[in-house]
Amino acid sequence: MGSHSTIPSERSESKGHSKRRQFLTSGVGLAGLVMGAVRSLRGQTAAPDARPKDLLAYGQPSPLDTTIRRAPGPPTALADTALMTPLQDLDGIITPSGLHFLMDHVKGIPDLDPAKHRLLLHGMVDRPLEFSLDELKRLPATSRIHFLECNANSRPLRGANGESVQLVHGRTSCSEWTGVLLSVLLKECGVKKEASWIVAEGNENNKYTMSIPLGKAMEDTIVAYAQNGEPVRPHQGYPLRLVVPGWEAIRSVKWLTRIDVVDRPYMAWHESGNNADTRPDGKGLWFRFELGPKAIITRPSGGQRLPGHGFYEITGLAWSGRGAVRKVDVSIDGGRTYKEAELQQPVLRHAHTRFRFPWRWNGEEAVLQARCTDERGEVQPTILEAAKNMGVSPEYFYDADHFNGIQPWKVNADGRVQNALL
Amino acid sequence: MDACRTRCSRRVRLRTASGARRNPPYVLLAAALAILASAAVYAQGSTYQLGRTPSAEEIKARDIAISPDGKELPPGRGTAVEGAAVYTQKCAACHGPNAAGSALHRGLIPLGNSKPVKIPYSLVPYATTVWDFINRAMPQSNPGSLKPDEVYAVTAYVLYRNDVIKDTDVLDAVSLPKVRMPNRDNFLPAQPEWNPKTKRPFGYYP
Numbered sequence: 001m002g003s004h005s006t007i008p009s010e011r012s013e014s015k016g017h018s019k020r021r022q023f024l025t026s027g028v029g030l031a032g033l034v035m036g037a038v039r040s041l042r043g044q045t046a047a048p049d050a051r052p053k054d055l056l057a058y059g060q061p062s063p064l065d066t067t068i069r070r071a072p073g074p075p076t077a078l079a080d081t082a083l084m085t086p087l088q089d090l091d092g093i094i095t096p097s098g099l100h101f102l103m104d105h106v107k108g109i110p111d112l113d114p115a116k117h118r119l120l121l122h123g124m125v126d127r128p129l130e131f132s133l134d135e136l137k138r139l140p141a142t143s144r145i146h147f148l149e150c151n152a153n154s155r156p157l158r159g160a161n162g163e164s165v166q167l168v169h170g171r172t173s174c175s176e177w178t179g180v181l182l183s184v185l186l187k188e189c190g191v192k193k194e195a196s197w198i199v200a201e202g203n204e205n206n207k208y209t210m211s212i213p214l215g216k217a218m219e220d221t222i223v224a225y226a227q228n229g230e231p232v233r234p235h236q237g238y239p240l241r242l243v244v245p246g247w248e249a250i251r252s253v254k255w256l257t258r259i260d261v262v263d264r265p266y267m268a269w270h271e272s273g274n275n276a277d278t279r280p281d282g283k284g285l286w287f288r289f290e291l292g293p294k295a296i297i298t299r300p301s302g303g304q305r306l307p308g309h310g311f312y313e314i315t316g317l318a319w320s321g322r323g324a325v326r327k328v329d330v331s332i333d334g335g336r337t338y339k340e341a342e343l344q345q346p347v348l349r350h351a352h353t354r355f356r357f358p359w360r361w362n363g364e365e366a367v368l369q370a371r372c373t374d375e376r377g378e379v380q381p382t383i384l385e386a387a388k389n390m391g392v393s394p395e396y397f398y399d400a401d402h403f404n405g406i407q408p409w410k411v412n413a414d415g416r417v418q419n420a421l422l
Numbered sequence: 423m424d425a426c427r428t429r430c431s432r433r434v435r436l437r438t439a440s441g442a443r444r445n446p447p448y449v450l451l452a453a454a455l456a457i458l459a460s461a462a463v464y465a466q467g468s469t470y471q472l473g474r475t476p477s478a479e480e481i482k483a484r485d486i487a488i489s490p491d492g493k494e495l496p497p498g499r500g501t502a503v504e505g506a507a508v509y510t511q512k513c514a515a516c517h518g519p520n521a522a523g524s525a526l527h528r529g530l531i532p533l534g535n536s537k538p539v540k541i542p543y544s545l546v547p548y549a550t551t552v553w554d555f556i557n558r559a560m561p562q563s564n565p566g567s568l569k570p571d572e573v574y575a576v577t578a579y580v581l582y583r584n585d586v587i588k589d590t591d592v593l594d595a596v597s598l599p600k601v602r603m604p605n606r607d608n609f610l611p612a613q614p615e616w617n618p619k620t621k622r623p624f625g626y627y628p
Contacts, residue, residue, distance in 0.1 A: 122481045129473035130480075139470055188468050199487050206559035207566075209487060258484055266489050269555035272547050276609070284609045 069099055072159045072167050084170025087298045087317065093145065093344065093352040095173035097228045102235045103150055103171065103249075105270060110204040110255055114231075114239035117203070119185075119223065123261035126190030133225060133239055139180045142222060144245070145351045147174040147319045149291050151248035151275060151401040156383065156394075162419040165301040169407065172319070174352035177243045179224035182217050186261070191218075195261045199268070200242050203257035210251050211265035212244060216289070220245050220350075223256060245350035246321035247289040248402070250275055277401050291321030292404035293380045295328045295355065295372035306361060306415035314341075314357040320374035325353040327373050332359060334367030334408055334420070335382065341370065349375075361411065367420055369408040382406045383421060394422065486566075488554040492599030495553070500575025502582035502589040508572045509579050512561050521583050547609055549586075549593075549601035553577045574598070 061067065067090075069083035081104035085095055114133050122128035150171035159167030186198075191214070198217045202208040212221070222243040224232060232238045237254030244251040250270060265271070265287070277285040295318035300306060314332075318325045324347050329338035344354035355370065372380040383405035387394045397403045410420035488494050500508075509521070546552060557573045559565050568576070578593045587593075587601060 120476060120481070120484060122476070122485065127468065128476055128481055129468075130476045131473040135472045138472055188470060188473065190467075201487065205562065205565055206555075207486070209554075209558070260485065260487055262489065264489060266487050266554075267548050267551050268487070269546075269551055269559070272551050284605065286609060 067099065069101065070166055070170075082171070084166050085173045086166045087170055087172075087296070088165050088301050088304065090298070091315075091354075093174050093317070093348075093354050094228060095175060095352075097175065097230065097233045097236070100173040100175065100227075100233065100236055101148075101150065101171045103152075104235075105206070105208060105250075108205050109234050111234075112203060112239060112255060117239050117257065119240060119257060119259070121185055121189050121259045121261070123199075123259075124192040124195035124263060125186070125261050126192065127188070129185070129189050131185070136180050136223065136225060136240070139184060141178055142181050143176055143178040143226075144220075144222065145174060145176045145348050146222075146243055146245045147172055147350065147352045148243070148249040148252055149319070149321075151250060151288070151291070154294070154296075154403050154405070154407070155399065155401075156397055156403070156405070156421050157419075162302070162421065164303040165296060165298050165407075168302075168419070169296045171249075172317075172352075174317075174319075175227045176229065177222050177224040178226035178229075179222045179240075179243070182221040182223050182242070182259075183219070185223060185259075186218060189261070191261055194263055197262050197265050199260040199262055199266045200251075200253040200256060201258040201260070202237070202253050202255040204255045206269075208253060208255075208270060209266065209268035210253050210271055211262075211268065212242075212251055214261070216244060216247070246291060246323070248275075248291060248321075251289065275401070288402050289321075291319075292402065293320035293322065293325070293372040293374040293378050294318065294404040295325075295370035295380060296407050297330070297368055297370050297409055300368065300411060300417045301409050302417055302419045304417045306411060306417070308415070309361055309363045312359050312361055314359045314368060314370075316355055316370055317352045318343075318355055318370065318372040319350070319352050320372060320376075320378070321350070322378060323375040324349045324351075325372055326375050326377070328353070328355040329371045329373070330355070330357040331369050331371070332366050335369055335371075335406065338371060363413065365413055366411045367408045368411060369406050371406055380404055380406055486554070486558055488550045488557070490548040490550050490599065492550050492595060495550070495595035495598060496570045497595060498570030498574050499592055499594040500571050500573070500578050501592055502575075502578040502587070504571075505575035505577070505579025505582075508568075508576050512568070512572075513576065516562065521580070546603055547606055549577065549581060549598050549603060552580060553593075553598055556580075 067086050069085060071081070071083055081102070083102050085099050085101045090096075090099070117133055118130050119136065120128070120130045153171035154169050156162055156168070162168050182198075196214050198212050198214060200210050200212060222245075224237075224241050224243045225239060227233060227236055232241055237256065240256045242251070242253045242256050267286075272286060277288060295316060297314055297316040299315050300312065301316075306312065314330055316328075318328045325343065328341045328343065330341045331338045339357070341355040341357040344356070347353050357370075359368075381389065381404070383394045383397060383403075386403070386405045387396065390396070397405065405421070408420040409417050411417050485494065509517075510519070513521075553573055556576055557566070557568065557570075560568065560576075574593045577598070578587065578591065581587045581593075581601065582589045582591075584604075586604060591597070593601070
C-alpha cells in the first residue's frame, strides 16, 4: 500500500475518462492488445500515468516470449471485449496475472484510487460499516487458490472454427487470491436473521451488480485485494474484487464497492437479462451458479503440430465448481478406452488441477481427450451425452453457456492437431 | 467473534467441570448465565472495531439497487411521450433515432420473437430491472446523471417501443413494479438440488 502514495499520478479526480482509460477502451488499444503490439503502442502514446516500472523495477517476460491473451476475433463496438488465457502455453496451475482472461461487460476499465476506494456494507444488518483498503488489510487475511471461469467458456466453435484451446476454453484462469473472507465482514456488521441474499456492486461505469445467496457469501466468498501476491490487476478489479469460488465468474464482481444485504435476488441487468440461459422451448434459466466438472488437454491441442514420432507428455487442466477434482482419465483413441492421469499435488478445491499423461506417438492418427470426475462423483459428459441429457441437439451448445463437454483433439498423421468435437 | 465464542464456551465447560460438586447449583447457574450473556453481547458486536459507521444519508446516496418489488424507487413519474423527448436528447446519439441500434450500440427493441434473443426485454423479468440499469448505467457518457423523472420517462419510452405499455401510461414508484414483462412466466426456478447418482433435470449445467 505504502508504495502507491509515492507514485506520481495524474489520475482524474472526477468520474470522467482519463487518457489512460481512453487508451484502454479505444479500438486502437484493443487492436494493439490483440495483435501483441502493446510495446510499440505504449512507446508512441506514453500514457500519462504509466507506472514508473522499467524492466528491472518490475520484471517482464523475455522479449522472445510470445505468450499473450488473444481475442476470438477482431474487436467490434458491439461485442464485449474478451481476451482469453493462452492455456496451451502455460504450466502448473497458476495463471500469471497479466494473462488472466477478461470479459469487459462494462465498456471500460475504471481508474480507481485505492486511497479513496471504500467498501460499504449495509442493508439488513445491525451495523452498516464502510471499510477503506487499509482497514480491510488489517483484518485477518485468507489466501486461497481458485479458478475463475466465465459461464460462456468452452462454446464448441469459438474463434474462426474452434481451432485452439485458447479461444475455445481460455475464459478460465487460476490465481492465488488474498483478502478478507466476506463472512468476516458480514459478521462485523451483524446480519439480520431475515436476510437471505446479498447484492454486490462494482464502482465502474455501469455499476455492475450481481445477487448472491447469503449462504455462499458466508461460506467461502473472498473480498480480494491481492492476486498472486500483488495488488489485483486493473482488469481484474483493482483495488478490490469479489471471488466466489466455483461459481460462474460473472458473480465475482470486480471493483467491488458496495454490498447490500437483502432478502431476495434483485434481478440486476447482467444476471437476469444478459446472462440468463435459454432453452430451445423459449424458457429461460437464472442462477446457474456452479460450473460443471471439466478436463481439457492443453498440449497437444488444436493448432499445434507434433514434430515427429516418439514420446510426448499429454498435459492439461481440470476443475469443477463442485469442489475438488477426484480424477482425470485420458483417452488416446477418441474415448473408446481411458486410463487415469497423474494429478499434480496438491489438488485444491475450486482450483485448476494439472494432469499429466505419458504418451508415445507412433505416427498414426489419434484422438486425445480427457474426462474429469469431481469429488461429488459427477463425470464430465461427451457433447452427445450432454445433448441427450438435456434433450437438445449438439448444435444447441454453440450458443449456450455452462457447457462442459469433453474436448477431443485429433492428431493427424502429419502431426497437425485439430479440434475434433464436431 | 468465533474465537470469543470458543473461549467463552471453554470457560463455561471448565467451570462446570471443576466446580460442579462444590458450589450450589444457583451459583453455577448465575456464573454460567453471566458468561453466556457476555458471550451473547460479543456475538452480536463487532470483533475488530474497524471500519466506520456511515450516516443514513451517505447510505441513501449510494443505495441505488432496485428490487423487483420496487420498494427503493424514488418519487417521480414519466410517460413514453415525455420519454421520447429525453430519448432524443440523451439516448439517440448512441442507440439511434428509432431505438433500433447503431454501429456502436445495441438496439433497444428485440430483433424478433421467433426465438429468445440475448438482448434486452425478451429476457428481462421485471420492469424494475430496466429502470435500475438505465438509472445506474445510462447514458454511457455520464452514467447516473438522469433525474428520476427522466429515468421513469425513458423507461416508459423503451417499454412502449417494445409494446409492453401504452404511450400515455404513467410510470412511477407504484405503477412501475406492476408492469408485467412479456416473458415473466417463461423463467424456470433457480437450479434445484441435484444428487450425482440421479438424472439431471433439464437445464442444469449439462
